[in-house]
């Protein structure tokens with residue numbers, strides 16, 4: 001299985017959430033988690049590509065951006081793309097997990 005990992009945000013354009021007390025940035029946490037996930041998946045026999053970027057699909061105003069993540073993942077033949085984010089809240093009581101799925105099937109594949 002080919003897994004494309006996209007740790008969310010990046011250090012140059014958009015660091016994502018920032019803890020106002022510690023300055024811990026979402027991009028740094030996502031990068032660390034992405035490297036851990038890469039290690040786990042490779043040990044499990046998966047082929048892994050990892051690139052940190054917040055340019056998911058031509059949604060950037062920056063002309064000097066590299067290829068969008070979705071395009072690169074599709075060109076590589078990824079079976080799945082996982083974009084890692086660590087959302088923030090001002091409430092210390094906040095506890096949540098958000099999962100978003102998009103599944104596109106080729107017309108020749110059976111639909112379950």
Ligand SMILES: [Zn+2]
Pocket residue numbers: 008009016017026084085086087
């Ligand atoms: Zn994020």
